[in-house]
Amino acid sequence: ATDCRVYFCDPHSPWQRGTNENTNGLIRDFFPKGTDFATVTDFATVTDDEIRQAQDLLNTRPRKTLGFQTPAARLNELLTVAHTP
Template sequence: MLLRCLPFPAQLVKTITCDRGAEFANWRRMEERLHCEVYFTDPYCAWQKGNIENLNGLLREFYPRGRNLSRVAPATLKRDLALLNARPRKVLNFHSAQD
């Protein structure tokens, strides 16, 4: 799913840090296709990657817990990702990821 939703060239991805959710079970495939390294946080240490938890909360505004994302059209996911990337973030000094 991640590979289909990238809004930028895959060669720009250097690393991916994620939690240990089932959605990353194919992490080796991501490394091969994106030519990057995938890192994982330690179990039950979500604070190691606070941005993941923050993004999960933001994603829940679009997709409630339990929603099957494989049934969401790729165009819809891309649109929602663009909306999230346009959102000002405190960690970016209230700029958006697109700025």
């Protein structure tokens, strides 16, 4: 419905996933490797609010690959042009 192109990377080929690998690095700025994201809240070292704050900061950060739009703005743009035949 969005006419958005989709590309599937080859397994074990991180160079084909530049944006994904970059985003993983940005996430590591908030949550170092080994951070416990346990689904049982009593055992997790990260709260839902901390995850939400990191998510909001990343989704409102302009990206060069998106023409300096934010991921949130770009997603909204793609979703608002969708139509059903």
